[in-house]
Amino acid sequence: MSGRIGPLLKRDLARLLLGGRGGGAIMPVLFFLSVAMLYPFAVGPDAPLLARTGGGVIWVAALLAAILPLDRLVEPDIELGMFDQWALRGISEELVIAVRVLAHWLSFGPPLMLAALPAAALLGLDGETLRIVEIGLLAGTPGLAALGVTVAALTAGLRGGAALSGLLVIPMAVPILIFGAGSLGMGGESGLALAGAVSLVLLAIAPFAGGAAVRAARG
Amino acid sequence: MQGCSIAVSDLACRRGDRILFKGLSMRLASGEALQVTGSNGIGKSSLLRIVAGLAPAFAGTVETQGNIGLVDERHALDPGQPLGKALGFWQRIDGAADNELARLGLSDLLDVPVRYLSTGQKKRAALARLIGQKAQVWLLDEPLNGLDIHAVELTETLVAEHCTAGGIALIASHQPFRLGHMQAMALADYAL
Numbered sequence: 001m002s003g004r005i006g007p008l009l010k011r012d013l014a015r016l017l018l019g020g021r022g023g024g025a026i027m028p029v030l031f032f033l034s035v036a037m038l039y040p041f042a043v044g045p046d047a048p049l050l051a052r053t054g055g056g057v058i059w060v061a062a063l064l065a066a067i068l069p070l071d072r073l074v075e076p077d078i079e080l081g082m083f084d085q086w087a088l089r090g091i092s093e094e095l096v097i098a099v100r101v102l103a104h105w106l107s108f109g110p111p112l113m114l115a116a117l118p119a120a121a122l123l124g125l126d127g128e129t130l131r132i133v134e135i136g137l138l139a140g141t142p143g144l145a146a147l148g149v150t151v152a153a154l155t156a157g158l159r160g161g162a163a164l165s166g167l168l169v170i171p172m173a174v175p176i177l178i179f180g181a182g183s184l185g186m187g188g189e190s191g192l193a194l195a196g197a198v199s200l201v202l203l204a205i206a207p208f209a210g211g212a213a214v215r216a217a218r219g
Numbered sequence: 220m221q222g223c224s225i226a227v228s229d230l231a232c233r234r235g236d237r238i239l240f241k242g243l244s245m246r247l248a249s250g251e252a253l254q255v256t257g258s259n260g261i262g263k264s265s266l267l268r269i270v271a272g273l274a275p276a277f278a279g280t281v282e283t284q285g286n287i288g289l290v291d292e293r294h295a296l297d298p299g300q301p302l303g304k305a306l307g308f309w310q311r312i313d314g315a316a317d318n319e320l321a322r323l324g325l326s327d328l329l330d331v332p333v334r335y336l337s338t339g340q341k342k343r344a345a346l347a348r349l350i351g352q353k354a355q356v357w358l359l360d361e362p363l364n365g366l367d368i369h370a371v372e373l374t375e376t377l378v379a380e381h382c383t384a385g386g387i388a389l390i391a392s393h394q395p396f397r398l399g400h401m402q403a404m405a406l407a408d409y410a411l
Contacts, residue, residue, distance in 0.1 A: 004312055006311070007308055007311040007312050008312075011297070011308055014300075015297070015299075079293070080293055080294070080295050080296070080297070080298075081291065081293025081294070081295040082295050084271075084273050084289065084291075084293070084295070085289070085295045085309075085348075086312075087272070087273060088271060088272075088273075088286075088287050088288065088289055088354075089286075089312060089313070089352070091312070218273060218274070
């Protein structure tokens with residue numbers, strides 16, 4: 001089985017990180033940076049206000065950026081018959097989904113954490129705030145990745161699935177957002193720990209929920 | 220390729236609210252081939268998917284021995300990738316194997332992205348994927364669709380070789396498929 005994870009991960013990364021027609025990891029990062037750039041235009045150049053609210057803006061931008069690639073995560077492989085061929089070879093849907101969560105996270109988590117550096121400069125965040133934002137993103141983005149792949153598997157094959165998956169992810173991402181962004185204010189370390197805990201729960205559920213959803217979609 | 224078999228007994232298939240066929244029994248042993256014929260929508264593809272274990276049977280049982288390879292209308296090759304890389308992915312999954320690319324006329328197409336290939340070329344590429352899988356049981360859903368006359372002959376030869384080597388071929392097609400010693404089954408006999 002381990003000999004099959006390598007090719008699966010390599011293929012997923014080639015599709016999600018490097019992109020092809022979908023733009024890969026570049027599109028979420030550009031989207032994230034443009035939100036961070038728009039915000040000062042919208043609220044005005046009030047440095048203390050920007051510094052106080054900027055961390056939260058980065059979190060919201062990260063959440064929205066994570067939604068962008070959802071429609072490419074699972075549905076194309078069902079339409080291509082990839083899941084059928086994997087099933088015939090004894091490669092479980094759970095394994096494929098677990099690998100895909102990892103690839104999805106690698107294609108937006110670390111790039112967003114890097115992009116948070118220029119975004120923090122645009123918003124005038126101080127070093128301590130930036131440190132907490134980065135640790136929070138490290139704790140929260142794996143959960144966002146797991147949630148995204150699960151919802152993408154659930155909505156695969158539905159009409160309007162792309163829009164629906166975005167709508168479904170946002171409310172379910174609220175705990176990560178509350179604890180992750182909340183760590184910037186009161187709570188601090190415990191907020192980070194809770195964001196990490198929510199992430200771990202989502203990571204544990206994702207392969208099974210996503211795998212069951214793919215099998216159900218096969219019908 | 221010893222020890223492969225398909226045993227289907229009293230199988231029924233439901234699609235939506237309709238029962239497509241019922242009471243279907245058949246048995247294929249190593250080296251045998253069977254063509255399932257019938258008009259569109261009678262359940263040929265559904266039968267293959269049930270035998271493959273990809274769809275649930277409404278009633279009855281299916282027992283198979285041996286690895287199953289499936290070629291249907293979905294080629295499972297990344298449309299954005301060059302053919303060589305798309306086939307290479309399956310080679311790494313299946314373990315290095317000879318895909319008979321030259322024989323299938325694919326050697327010159329390895330640099331061409333899959334989405335630019337014609338229907339027949341994609342079909343041949345799917346056959347290459349199947350050959351590389353080294354499966355004992357071949358399930359072919361409309362294998363001749365979109366193929367030119369040479370590719371049709373080649374496909375028939377490949378299936379004949381597969382059966383001579385002890386493999387099983389279950390073919391669903393409304394087109395004539397020339398193969399010595401092939402059994403035929405009309406799905407209409409089991410339709411409601």
